[in-house]
Amino acid sequence: MWLELTDSQLFLSSVYLLYILGMTGVILLDNKPPQSTLAWLLTLYFLPFVGLLVYIFAGINWKKHKILQQRPEERFQLQLSEVILQQRQFLAQIEFQEQEKATARNVDIRKSIQLLLNSNHSTLTLHNRYQLFHEGSTFFETLKTDILAAQHFIHMEFFIWKSDALGWEFAELLCAKAQAGVEVRLLFDGVGSFGRISREYKRKLTAAGIEFKIFLDPLNVFISGLANYLNHRKIVILDGKISYIGGMNMGEEYITGGKKFPAWRDTGLRIDGEMTLQLQTVFATDWFNSSQIWLSDKKYFPAHEYSPDVQHRVPMQLACSGPDSDWFSIKQLFFNLIINADHEVYIQSPYFIPDDGIATAMETAALSGVKLNLMMTGLPDKRIPYWAAETYFERILKAGGRIYRYQKGFLHCKTISVDQSIASVGTCNMDVRSFELDYEVNAVVYDANFAQAIKTQFQKDLEFCQEITLADVEKYSLWHKLRNSLLRVLSPLL
Structure with a gap:
């Protein structure tokens, strides 16, 4: 067969073969999740030019290729190295006035503090209002x-x-x-x-x-x-x-x-x-x-x-991350808060396209008896992520979670409140883009009054929400499901 090819065809075939071998090595060495690896390989094989452009813009693992010269977590480590060491050494002795009567919750709080100390080099601050x-x-x-x-x-x-x-x-x-x-x-x-x-x-x-x-x-x-x-x-x-x-x-x-x-x-x-x-x-x-x-x-x-x-003594910590961060600290924070919840979780996010880890954490929490509540916008600014979010509804609902869509206007807040003891407010949506592709920052507040305020506002917002039930999801047509599932594949770009 090779003998029947013209010189130009032989040249192009050789280039394509080298491209396939080279990009296969690049993708495999990136150690992405198996399903992501397969998706990228198929895209690059069958759409060589378009696929390569998409990969350059959306597929490169910037954790291995530093984008910025400096990152906040590096500055934290340089400026606060002694404080970080002290907080690591004495973390077990930290007591908060808000949690003195809830020893079990102190364990969870310490886990979150330790997580951000290690992943973000972000120290706990105590004097805030x-x-x-x-x-x-x-x-x-x-x-x-x-x-x-x-x-x-x-x-x-x-x-x-x-x-x-x-x-x-x-x-x-x-x-x-x-x-x-x-x-x-x-x-x-x-x-x-x-x-x-x-x-x-x-x-x-x-x-x-x-x-x-x-x-x-x-x-x-x-x-x-x-x-x-x-x-x-x-x-x-x-x-x-x-x-x-x-x-x-x-x-x-x-x-x-x-x-x-x-x-x-x-x-x-x-x-x-x-x-x-x-x-x-x-x-x-x-x-x-x-x-x-x-x-x-x-x-x-x-x-x-x-x-x-005492009003000036509200413990807070910062979580920040980006595509070239050593750790996806905000995603790991959310995972930690959800999986360690004892009683209740309240999440508000305009978009909901989590990765498998966050989705599994939410399902596990709900199956464990935690009251898991998710609210997203019911009036979307972008149809594609709005539809892709629906592919996650069935499993969360079957696990016992509850899902609401806000109808009064566009819901754009990004909050999570857990067990009336910890809450976070910031810029990070509950989606893959915010977790891994964008530069984000969230404040984590270890205060019962603050966590209760976030929960209370969630409950007020319920007045303007439509609850999504399992019966609603089961009514989706085959075309509806196929459309949503196709869009879910594109979730890293949404």
């Missing part, structure tokens, strides 16, 4: 007030920043602060904010002396193959004292719902205390990766005055 927000208007009004009070620096990092009505309000405020001598730095994700900020807006910021940078500039990421890896973080740091974290981006729809939704439901967290310094480390690291400038001056990491007031 907080304010929770469940909608955008009060979140942004409070943020404006704090910005007005800032005296030294304002650092803001958002996945999406728009030059809409809200964006212009903040532009006026930030420009006034910059002209008054306050350092203002803004960091936007290159893909998330692409085409959303006008030239006029950028000129105004520049004229006022505001520094703004693009994280993974879209002019470069499409060439480098990094366009699939997003900075999904949303944080604010003011004078190293006050910080914000949560699901809200800088855009009018995060207050009103915009043109697509009648309302917007989200969760944000204001922190006053030493946890702010860890969020400042995250910002400083991301700023360096975007500007090659280290914000290492002590003024960016001021000492905190510790108050004897």
Whole structure:
């Protein structure tokens, strides 16, 4: 047969054979899960050009290929090595006022603290107080007030920043602060904010002396193959004292719902205390990766005055991860919280496309008698992940879990509350993209009142939810199931 081929055919066949052998080796050495390995091999074999492009953008294991020069967990390790060692040594002796009557829960709390110490080099902070927000208007009004009070620096990092009505309000405020001598730095994700900020807006910021940078500039990421890896973080740091974290981006729809939704439901967290310094480390690291400038001056990491007031003693820890992290710390945190739950788990996420580990943890918890509750949006902004999520419903429902879809507006919050003792708020969705492909950050709060507040809001949201039952899932048509299952295969890209 080879003798019948023309020279060009023989050349192309040889190239294809070398391509097959080479890519097979690359995929096998990546040690992905067996089903993922098989899927990539078939894609690369039968769609050689398209498949290779998709693999470059979505399949490369960046845990083995460092994307950024510095990562927050590396800075934590350098700056807090002695504290990390002390907390590891004395972790068994840590006692919290909120859990003095629940010895069994202390064990679970210690596991979470130990996990983040080891995977993230993130230390436990004890001197904090907080304010929770469940909608955008009060979140942004409070943020404006704090910005007005800032005296030294304002650092803001958002996945999406728009030059809409809200964006212009903040532009006026930030420009006034910059002209008054306050350092203002803004960091936007290159893909998330692409085409959303006008030239006029950028000129105004520049004229006022505001520094703004693009994280993974879209002019470069499409060439480098990094366009699939997003900075999904949303944080604010003011004078190293006050910080914000949560699901809200800088855009009018995060207050009103915009043109697509009648309302917007989200969760944000204001922190006053030493946890702010860890969020400042995250910002400083991301700023360096975007500007090659280290914000290492002590003024960016001021000492905190510790108050004897019990309201200032809320234990918190930071969880952050990205595609090139040594460990997927936020996913591991969620897994740990779910699998170690004794009584109840409340999860809110707009999207639900977990990996097998998280799905199994949820099923196992429900089968073990834990009250597992999942709420996601019932008014989707993206149909594909909305449909793909339905492929997970049957097993969770059969295990005893309960699933709700929020109907009042778009539900965008990312929260988990476990056993009225631990809760987390941040930027990480309950999906593979957030777990493994995007740069995310979550606050973990070891406080009964905080965990109860997250649970209480979940229960209030139930008024506007439609519960999905096993009977509903069993009514899905064959076409409906085939469509959803096909989309589930694409879950890493969603």
